Amino acid sequence: MSKIITDRRSFLKSTTAAAALVGMPAIVRAQGASRPIKIGLLAPLTGVIAAGGKELVEGFEMYWEQVGKKVGDRAVEIVIEDDASNPDTSLQKARRLVEQGNVDFLFGNILANTGLAVANYVKGTGTPYFIPVIAADDLTQRTRIPNVIRVAGYTASQTARPLADWAYKQGYRKVATISQDYTFGHEQCGGFAQMFTELGGKITQQFWHPLNTADFSPYLGQLANLGVDAVFAMETGADATRFIQQYASFGLKGRIPLMGAMNATDQSVIRTMSNEAEGIVSCAHFAEGSKEPATVKFVADYEKRYQKLPSIYGFSHYSGAMWVAEALKTIKGNVEDRPLFLKTVLATELKDSPLGKTVKLDAYGNPIYDVSIRKVEKRADGKLWNVPITSYPQVSQFWKYDPETYMKQPPYSRDFQGIKS
């Protein structure tokens, strides 16, 4: 997979070249236009989230191939590295890309811990790092790193809040949550719980289970007897498949409405499922079943190319690539000027994304979206997809709170869910 040259001679050659570049900045700029822009893409191609990693690469490559792998007159070279779903490997590969591969910027990762490892590393090197999937709230909030930008990404709690509002409007007053016990889960549940209780709803109980829980039946038995109006489930990957399937087989489907955090009904989960997933309501900025012409076109292109509907991973990296490419166009490919490059990315408004609407970043490097409440439905050919039923315009990571005040409350955790009683 790695295309990095590691033999000693070329290593010498590239280090000498690098040394020369440092010594003669004038020449660098002169040569800038001819040297390709080198992007280091980190993707989990093996390990627990390998399927998502593959789609990440697919989305990213699809964009670059559509534009002929260049920005203006500068060619773009993509070096893909496998992070193995593991933070140590991820860090090691990021170092290799930056220090030996001389990439201009880094892109990618899926699992929060792999992304945080890379973010910590680029904090020291200043390498721009774009994270369309890493959703850890604080990366664009309390512990923001200026060279880490969430192009086409989202914070975990961002999309859960409109869902809470929607749930309250449906007349739900008592909701139980079940979630994977790690930061991404704490944050998505926190966003939901805080919003829902501030509106006047009640969170009856919160269940936290370890990642990769084989058997959900013990939790389902308890959920069934809580007397709640609805259940909010934050699940990803295989846990999501199992939870939804077992929720149906224990007869809860149809009895207690099920709402999911955005990843719970992502294409990567529902693609292999059938009736059991139908009707689940979730909330995200992207809905593959949207009638928006730009979305329809993107979905059709993606499906033609890869014979499957795009997941959040493919969509985010397609749009993220587009975002950075737009910024690069503005500065005529001058990726060497990092402060300018970062500033331009932050200021870029994405117009032609598959969302069909202009997307902006807030001052903290996180996008503001029109967020859809989506329902899993069957398409004419029997495939499941998420169809928007209503929309919340201009949802930022801070919802309607003042950013400074909001960031004074502690980050969401198992112990702090922002619940107002």
Added chain:
Amino acid sequence: MLAFQIMNGLTFAALLFVVASGFTLIFGLLRIVNLAHGALYLFGGYIGFTISKLTGSFLIGGIGAMLCVAIMGLLLDQGLLRFVRGFELRQVMLTLGVAFVLNDLALVMWGGDTFTVATPEWLQGAVVIGSLFYPKFRIFVLVVGILVFISLWLLINKTRLGALIRAGVDDLEMVEACGIDIRRVFLVTFMLGSALAGLGGMLGGTFLALYPSADAEILVFSLAVVIIGGRGSLVGAAIGSLLIGLLNTFGQVWFPQLAYFVIFGPMAVLLAFRPLGLFGKAA
């Protein structure tokens, strides 16, 4: 409520037993800690998924999974393990390597999406006993688990092959000295153990889903079962499965924060007092 959770524990235990009984058979007789057992489980699930999808029959899928995985076991034993017979560490390392290779192979062949084996129509839905509402399929798994236990018990205690296996577990050299071709017994046991992993994969694939790394998870549970039950003991595997199944369920209900500790904590305590497990005998 209690009855419901006990059922959850029992049905999970039944699945664990199907997988772990194969593991303990191989471990007991061949002295191989077959770390590829989880990978065989995963392949069983994937193969069963594919066959049942193509034929539309759950039964054919199950039989196909068992047969294919038994053949994989045959290849593993005759093609690789034969060359390291008697070297425990090498065997363990070899099976670990095979586990990695198989896992990656599955990723290439089926992709990394999560699949579930379709439940046949006659097992869909639930039975209602009083106020208890319970999925038919999980009861089916429990029945299969009990049937597997009875058949294995009869095989081991009432047949000539079983007698050979028991003798082999106790004293391998003596059996060989009696003029019995123990290698053939080895082979049959290995295939039988693998077939059970395949059956487990088919059952597990239906309600626990199939995805990369599912093999490692079931392997950890199987190891725990066999460590608690004792090497090579069928009754031990049954008791171990029940313990782990029930601990897993009630641990999640009573101490959700400690879900994993509840399983492995008692295991550690047990090992401190009975290093060979509940029914283990010194080799």
